[in-house]
Each structure stands twice: as structure tokens, then as C-alpha cells.
Amino acid sequence: MSRIELKVNGRSHTLDVEPDTPLLYVLRNDLDLRGPRFGCGLGQCGACKVIISGAAVFSCITPVSSVKGEITTLEGLSQNGRLDPVQQAWIDEQAPQCGFCQNGQIITAKALLDKNPHPTDAQIRETMNGTLCRCMSYFRVQSAIKRAVKTMAGRSPADPKEVVA
């Protein structure tokens, strides 16, 4: 065991865990967060994603000791009780089915839009491609991203039925 310092969603934590413990288990089991989830443990599905220094990272294959920047999880996206526009777009589009994968979908989309507020359709599809959904909510997820792009740009979003992915 060794002392590890983590900053998660604005709060600092000091933990005593093995340095090679995957970040995912520390977030879930030591810090009681529910956003990042186990889907594959292999960096193939995105269920475990968190944002570290602006990038969407697979926490399932990230040793806790290697984390340098501040971590933001799904729970940390809302500010002062207000949902992030990406999360709001998810509700407006009613994007999830079971919802288990949606942490990965939302975190990946959030990191994309923070870097590139006006992605092309192709950029959206490419960036999201490593984030899987077995309920096949993909079309709505893409619609939700386009809706978020519009709200973030201050324009009023299109009617959900007219949004074409």
C-alpha cells in the first residue's frame, strides 16, 4: 500500500492503496462514485471513462498512481446544481435506454465539445466510436451531442424529431 493523493470533482483525497490499482476501483469503492462503471476492464467500451486534464480517459486501465491532473466524473459535470448542457441535451433527447453505458457517452462527448465546440458529424462519429452501447442508443446520443452543440452556442435547439444524426 502507499499514500496516493487524488483531486476528484474539486475535492482532495488521500488514500492508502496499491499504486497499480486501476483508478476505476478507487473511484467506485473508495470514493463511492457511481458515474464511472465497469464494462470491460480492457479500454474497449468506455463505461469507466472520466475526464483528466480535459481528456476522456479509461479509468479501468489507468493505474491510480499514474494520475497527474484533476479528475472529473459524471457527478462532477453539474455546476451549482445545474446540469451541464451536455447532460441537459441527454435528457431533452431522452438518449438512454438502460443507461449503463451513458457515463461513457456523456464523458466522451463532454471532452470532445470542450475541445471542439463545433464538431462535424464525422468528427462526432469518430470520437464516439470507442464508446459502445448494447442497447443501441447511438442515434439519440449523436442527436443529443448536436443538440448540446446548439445550446452551447446559444442557439435554440431544433425540435428533437427533426434532429438528424
Added chain:
Amino acid sequence: MSSSDKLPKQIEDVLVTHRREFLKHAGLLAVSFGVFGATAIEGAESQSSNPAESPGPYRDPDFHQIDSWIVIHEDNTATFYVGKTDPGQGTGTCFRQLMSDELDIAFDKTTCIMGSTDITVDQVGSGGSSALERDSWPMRRVAAEARRVLLEMGSDHLGAPVDQLAISDAVIAVKANPSKRVTYGELIAGKKFHVTLTGNNINRVTGQAKTKSNPELKYAGQSIQRDDIPSKVDGSLKWAVDVKLPGMVHARNVKPPFACAKLTGIDESSVKSLPGFIKVLSKGNYVAVVCEREEQAIRAARQLKTTWQKPATAPFPASEDLFNYMRSATPVSDPRLAAGNPELRAPGFGPMVVGNPDAAFSSAAKIIEGEYEIPFQGHTAFAGAHALADPSNGQMTVYTNDMKSYSMRRGIAAFLGMPHDSVRVVWMMGPQGFGRSAAEDAAFEAAWIAREIGRPVRMQWMRDEETAWDTKGPAFLVKMRGALDSGGRLVAYDFHARSCDHNHIGYNEPDSVLIAQLMGTRRAKPAAGSAAMPSDMYAIPNRKMVGEVVGLPILWETPLRTGNLRDPNGPQPTFAAESFIDEVAAAAKADPLEFRMKMVKAGKDDDSAFRRARSIAVLKAAAETYGWDSRPSPKPIGKGKILTGRGIAYSFRGRTVVAEIAEVEVDRQTGHVWAKRLVCAHDCGFVVNPESLRHTIECCTLHGLSRAIHEEVQFDTETVTSRDWFSSPTLRHTDIPERIDIVLVNGDPNPDRPDLPPYGAGEPALKPMLAAIGNAIYDATGVRIRRVPFRNDRVLAALKAAGV
């Protein structure tokens, strides 16, 4: 709606009195009925009490009592308790819509608790697209009866006869003097209804009140936002994976490295000194390790040295030889024996003969033949099976996302030899349930280990376990023959299906669940398995249909276990039948849509669900939405790198009718198929929540696309080699069409029936999609591929072979 900080008294009273003690300890008295009330255990561990003191017994709530279904609170809100689970299609919201309507209470003043065996009645859980079609009816009748009883109470209270009263949003008022009013909460909060319902099973349970007619429904029919979505988006939902209990430990399985392997040794010293190590458990060929922390259990399971002996004969052929094997295998029993002797009823069906197919074939102008192959396809849940089992106080409480909590309770009680009322199952949300995930395996395993070590145990399957060892949808081999007369009409049809489905695994069976198999349990007779016939309304005068079931050489302790996968026997025969109809249309040089339409219209009689009329309606709606132009397939093959084409397929499931059109682009250099556009015209009767329904249909359609272009279980002669998302590909963001049209046709062709009922919608849209894609590929390329999935290499090889 507002939160209530304790379990309603009525519910407690319906349950056994001394369970109160347990409820307190498990934190159930602090149930949060917040935004999303799907599970009763929300906040359980945050009470940090000691569940070891929880007593039981856990009796079933009596479905004959209104109090088991509906509780009205002091603040004039209501909680509904239903025995269903919602794996993500929004059915929980639909139940609230319907029950709010029948009870006459504002939708946003209600919440709904689902699927926990000790506080909700046994409606099985979910499955079979039955949520609204069957299971919403008892809910509606009970809510209508509660309204009737409240109205009578209101009449007494206000001193006015019932017919002079009106109800609006749970307030009863005198029509002539609306200031004379009383709320439901004032009448009954804190008290019980004490009304016994009639009906000898839960699907027949009823009171005296009539349910409302469709035009009287206010919330049903509206696109109310799903109540589970906000907490899934902000990270606040507590899933089954999030439950934590004091003293809980983590378990991981050590699966046999090949099918039917015999465990010959465990070297515990290989893990003993690992940090957090607690125990290796083993019985028969079942092996698991338990550690204090999750990552420790994962490491110990990987590091544990075990030795295994291979079976004497190969358990199955390799995946590339599967269809040859199925072709030459002997069916489980001869279907011809079925006639006249029910004892010999064969798995499969038939032969079913209409008209005189032999004569029609011998006088045919043209005979068309085709053989279609559909491999095993996995449930392959997004995340591995998991459960938490708590053995405190000699009881067993299981937290699971399994769709069928009630049979899980019975199964685990039988498996552990515990009394039924010592076991309870708490259903919580989890990765999607499309028929039969491995969630139940994990729950049985967690429960067994928990009892062995006397601590709460969390079991989680890893990715490779889930992909390799979950249950599979059966492979099908379908031979078809059709006879055209000189006028280009299909006058005879021969459908011969063979499924590889012997020892089909049921739900939560203590003698077929994987841990039981690995521990050596064998039932005397493996489950028969089944094949199925196509579903259509084509008037083909002469037909012969046969279904047979074959089994793999070894049926037990194998990762090639078959079980129900979303529309269990639907997509396979439909891929064959609807591809074949397309082949026949092409042979007759007819437009494939018109060819189908003609055959549906040629039928004189409709059935009780009006499926003929509704088939015509959905075919028309799909064609109009797409902008279908009449011409035979294939279209003249283009010169460029990308070939485009369109295909149609149609079928029904139960009383729901679906027609789908796919437009594809085929890359002739890579064999890559992209479905650029999809149209799904869908008729599932009365629609409770149009937007939620559209979303479910859209995702179901895409699930069909995934099975058409990606999904196939691969294996060598020892084990399943599909083990992760690369070896078991699934649909991804880049596969998604640029346009999807979902058309809710949902009209009622019966003018004499004011109340169109809802039919199932969780599965039907998947069924025709495989054929729609195959037909579109044919239209684009002129090449008929009779084998799914249409993976790049397979398509490219077919194009090359045809010189395209």
C-alpha cells in the same frame, strides 16, 4: 414528487409484522421516493446499520389486496408497487401513466416501485414484450378499483351521493359546490384500503370498477419524459453494481479454460500471500476466489493455478464447421413421431401441411431454392453479470439486475435448500436485459459463496466470461423451396428449419444455472429447445413447414448454452423466409414490395388481431415514408466503388406488425456494408408513450442491424473464442444510419372496437431487419448472401465469387 422518509404503513402491514425490524436495519425505512422510484433499496447502505440482524421471513405481498399495489400518502401523492422490471425501455413510466389515469391522480404526484420480491406482487419481472400488452391490465384494474373505493369513501365523508361527485387530481368534490371537497390523502393516508380483489391469478385480478376507455385516458397517449433518465444522466442513480454493505467482500470466478473440463487440481499457494486474499472456494468444477477488495479478487482469480482435464470428445465443432455439423446431425427426435402421440412430442414443429405442396412443386413453371445460415449470437450484455448477496441472520438477500426477480428467488431458495421466505431478491437497474443475461448465474454464485463464508459477497463477471459464457441465441439452418407458376405467382412453399437449441436454458432454474452444472447437477432430461416458423400473412396455397432441433455433442458445462435472446426464435427464421420471398420476387421479375403486398392481399380472411389488414397498412406506410419506386431487384449494377440498394422485409411478432426498409451502401473494394437509411413502420396497437415507444423501436431496429452486420459467436473445438469487443464485434457509432424513420402506424382496422389494446414493442422491430439488410445488399450488388452477419470479409468474398 416529494420524498417520503419511511416505508408506507400500509405496505408494512401487508407484509409480516416482524419484518419491520429488518426494514429498519436494511435501511428500507429510509426509502427515498425521489425522482426515480424504481427500486426500494435506494439509500440502503447509507443507513450504515447492521444487516446481520435482519430477520425475515419475507412473505409475498398478496396480490388480492389493493394495499399491495397502491399506497396514498398524507400529502396526497401515491406510490405504485408493481411486479415488473424495466430494463430500459421506459415501461416504468408507462405503468405510472396508466395507473395515474385509472386512479385519477396527477402523474407527477406518483412514483412506481418495481420488482422487489418482498414488497411488490409477483408479475414475473420482464420478458416477452408483455409489459403493456399483458401486465399493465391488472395494474389498471386495481387502480380503477382504488378510485371507486375512494369515491365511496368521499361520498360518506361529504354526505353526497357518488353520482354528484367529481374527481380531479386526487381531489373529490361535490359537483354543485366544489368548495365541498376532500383529498385522497385526507381519506386514506396512513390507513389501509382493506379491499380484497377477485380473480384466481394475478393476470385476472380485478375489483368491481371498470377501466377507462382510451379516449378517457389523460396521461396515457402522451410523450411524458421517462422518469428514470435524469438520474441515469447526472450519476445519482444507484445501480445494482453500487450496493455496498458493511463487511462485504469481492468474488471472481475462475472459469474452466475449455468446455466440459474437469478440475484436477488447485494450487492455493499461488494466491495465498496476495494482499486481501480470503479464500478459494470450489465444488465440482466450480471455482471462485474471494478477496477483501475488488482489484485484489481480480488479480487472485487470474493468478490462481488450476489444472484441468479435457473431455474425451470434442464438445462442439469449430464455428466454421457449425452448419455442416447441423446439416448432418440427427434431430433430437423425429417430428413425424409427434402425430397422435403427445408423449413423443418432438422439439420443433410440424410437419404442417397446407394444400398439396408436392403436386404444386411437380407442376411448377420454376422452382427456387435457398439455404440460409444464422450463427449463434450472444446476449453479450454491455457489462458482465453481477450481484450482491447478503447472508445475514441466516437469510439471503440478493441485489440484482436480473429481469426476473421472482423466479430468481424461487431458484436460489431451491439451490441453497433454504425456505422460500428466507430469501428475497431486490431488483435494481443494470446493463440491458434482452431475454436472458448471465445476471442470474452471478446471483446464484454470489448467494452460494455468501453462505459459505458468512459475509455479503459481490460477484462480478469479467468481460471475457460474459462474452464467452453467457447464453446464446440458437443457430438456425433453414432450407427453403418455392414453386412459381407460369404467371409468376408463388404457389407452393417449403420451409425446413433446424435450430441448434437442445438443452435451452430456462430462467433461474436451480438445476440448469451454470454454477449448478459446474457442481455436477444434471437434469434427467435436457430442455427440448425449439425451432420456429416464419410469421407473415402471405396467401400461399400450398405450404409445408417443418422445424427440427439438434444438439451439440456435449450439452452441459459448455459456454455454448442457448437461452432466450430478444425475440428468441424470431430473427433467424425471418431472415430466411423474408430473404427467400425476395429471391422469389426477383425470379418472378416483380417488385419485392408489390410481390409481398399481392400475396397479403390475396388472403381473404383476416385473423382475430386483424394482422392481414395491419400488414397491408405497415407495408404501405413503410413504402410511402421511404419513397419506394416500383422496380424489380437487383437494380442495374453500378460502376463505382460504392453500390447502393434498398431492401424490404416484414413480419409480425404476437399481435405487433412491422415492415422495415433498409438502404445500404456496399463498398465493393472492402465488402463493407453501411445502412445509410432505415425505415420502420410499426403497429403495436394502443400507444401509451409515443416518444418512449419510438426510442425503443429505434434501438430495437439498430439491434437488428447489429445482428445483421456484426454479431456472431466464434469458437474452436474447445471453447468460445469470442471474448471481448474485438473478437465479438457489435454496432458502433460509425455504423449508425444518417437517417432513421420510425412510423407508428397504430391504427385500429376494427371499427367495432372502441378500445384498441396495447401490444408488445420490446422485440418485434428486430425481427425483419436481418432480411431487410440482406435484400438491400442484393438490390445493390445482385449477389444473394444467405448467411449473416454480413461482415466485410464475407461480403467481399461473395462479391468476388460473383465477379462484382
